[in-house]
Amino acid sequence: MVINIVVVLFSTGCKSKNDVVAPVRDSLGKINQWIYDSMGYYYYWSSTMPAQPDYSLAPQLFFTSLQHKDDRFSSITNRADIGGKKSTFSYYGFHYSIVRHSVSGAYIGVVTYAAAETPAYRAGLRRGVYFTAVDDSTLSAESITWANERLSSGKTVGITPATWQNNAWVKEEPVSFASSYIDENPVVLTKYFSHNGVKTGYLFYNHFVEGYDVLLLDAFAKLKQENVQECIIDLRYNPGGSVASCAKMLGMLTTVTENSVFGIFVGNAGWGRQVYNMSRILKTSTSASGATVPELAAHRLNLKRVFILTSRATASAAELLVNNLKPYLPVVQLGDTTMGKDEAGFQVADPRNPRQVEWVLQVIVYKLLNSAGNGSYHTGIVPARLVSELSAFPLAAIGAADDPLIAEALMQIYGSHTIEEGLLRRKKTPVYPVYVSSGADAAGAPVVQIDRPH
Template sequence: MPTRSAVVTLLLLLLTGILSCHNKDVASGPVITDSIGKINKWIYDSMQRYYYWSGDITATPDYTLPSGNFFHSLVSNQDRFSYISNQVDVGPQRTTFQLYNFHYSIVAQAATDTMVGVITYVVKGSVAYNSGFRRGTCFSRVNGVGISGSTLATVQAALLSGEVIALTLCSYTDGQWVEGKTVKVGKTNAVENVVVQTRYFSYNGKKTGYLLYNGFSADYDEVLLAAFAKLKNADVTECIIDLRYNPGGSVATCAKLTGMLAPVADNSVFGVFQGNASEGTQVYTMNRVLKTSTNANGNTIAALEANRLSLSRVYVLTTRATISAAELLINNLKPYLPVVQIGDTTLGKDEASIQIVDGRVPRQVQWVIQPIIYKLQNANYKGGYHTGIAPDYAEDELSALPLADFGAASDVLINRALQLIYGTNVVESVGLRKNTLFVQKRFQSAEAAAKVLPVVVLSHLH
């Protein structure tokens, strides 16, 4: 059977010993001698062994197909996210955020259909940030090309090129868009502190914590615990977790965040993974997941309890860019703590994958495949959010410009949460802000990126 290595891409998890329990050889099938046929046979055997939809795979594949095409001939029509890469020119597309460290949206002014780009998030320390880009910065041209329905594809391609791009900035003044200077931005790879912002709101003695959290990175677990210690010491009794641009990450870190929000114990079920006939159903407790963390900070329930907030519910802010472990958090909290979701429906990555490489020595196949192997469920065996997790209160942060800063009470999503917590007579309605321009969203780069980023990725497979 094909071998595999513990390759870590985004998420670090468990399953130690699980695959070793299933060392049944895949049927040998036809004898293949050509190089493409051997590669494709390795792909076929791997998919038959681990793929969630292995029961749908044909028994008579065409081993003569190019390997990329061969892989896709095996993929179920229900599968949106499995992929193959030769690590050269076949694999997931790079995203604007990976290339330039910012997210943007294209919006249209309802009355005129005029289109502009809006920066929705930019990493501190990136080239774009150091060039003055901030959340809410608007641009009207990319490389001199104005943004319109007919040029939208050209603009999007430029923002995915990886080349130096020139953005013409603009502002809305006296009822019209006025162009300003042109700023050139190149590729960058700034290190992002995913614990972006921690603060609290207070009214009439009631405190509401706020955390802008942009990725479940184990490298920042200590910072995450410190943020919760700060909120706990402030005696917050309500909490808003902002996951609107969170692409997922470490499942162990997801469990740590769960443990600081909800009253869970060592033996509380964190999640249930439903696999194919070979993998079966795997149930994981909090303790088992925490033991897989690569960061010792907060890897016990006792450490998490020390920073746990006293909450009767949690408010979570989402967009279509909320995916993977961020969705896992929302779903897995629900058996233990009411979740009030505000924003847009999440993208819907309710699946887990592994990265499989040829572990033979010497390595004979250079391709890498990442197939879906599990569907994800919470402690109540509830999952099935492949179309996304719908909000309790639908709000669009891009419904009106200018965009408010993250953490501001005037932000559309935060404003709604504060209204629910403190009452509509306490918090000003965002729609009543001065100089508000109502627009319609036409494209969101963060959502486009979410579609090509991995689902929950499992490693530590032995």
């Protein structure tokens, strides 16, 4: 959609403080005029933009001057740098936390997740591996910022693994790894727990990626074949992704029709309210797998509720699933409060040929509501029970019954002390989280992306 650029000439005489400032007419002014017009047309908070912006500012600063105080996720980038900020996971394939150990007082890194066949995985990193140094620099209060920057730099980096032996940290041989392309299968683990004849399905799902929808449907088919009566969806490291894939999961967790409202997208005065039913959302998918409600119904589980595990790294489309399920199925959320991306948007670029502006906007266009009209989770969706995965060391394996989040879900399902006994086998050494890379990665990931209405 073409945004017309209008340049108005003003007199150069004395101006009062209420006079409209004329845009600069040089190349910078034209870029900023395009930014202003585009945001005025699309931006959710367009009504709050200043009437007299400073067109002499550099584009990045000009864009910032137009942003609403509550806007955390809109951005502008030069076309040469398009693609957004890279993260530890996108470079190396692992998440980690830095904690302060209550016994030793030391700052310790712990790998919370390592995707299979990634640089970190090939270097031996697994969930629960501890490390005391990055590039031979010991972790400390003073070095944490530097260490985090190194671990998200994309350069070859080394860490020093360590083990806790006889009340002391024993260093091991350092390992190093370079960055490479990460293409993770987000359907990480599908399994079930069984107790007293009741089966509980479990799915660890790491990203809503349409290219893997066929495997997502296959995971639900396996759970359905096992006739699970309860289900745990683990989204603790899920930063979001495809809204269509989100709708597909919703359609396999609860009963919906093609006309069932998936969500409501509320824009500015020009864009108004966009109601997306299941059929409309599914038509945006680039994957044929699960692209119709009847196909989803064939994989649907027979559930009376669903347990969803979340953390501060649960964001965007993952939060959308939590919120949009609630009108259709009781959701028992366990873990930590989510990131708080209750917004959707799309890229805005100069459509003219030839292009006159090389900058690209990623702006918030909509606020997100479920079919009951509920949303406003910009501070995050709070779980029914707060549970930290760092509350028990060493960390349990992904999908293990004695992982604190899974243990809480199983306790609510079964009321079994067997789960408590399993948890007691892990030493509850208090630690104080200082930095969580998965949360930082999720903060830099895009908000919900939706096709631009025409």
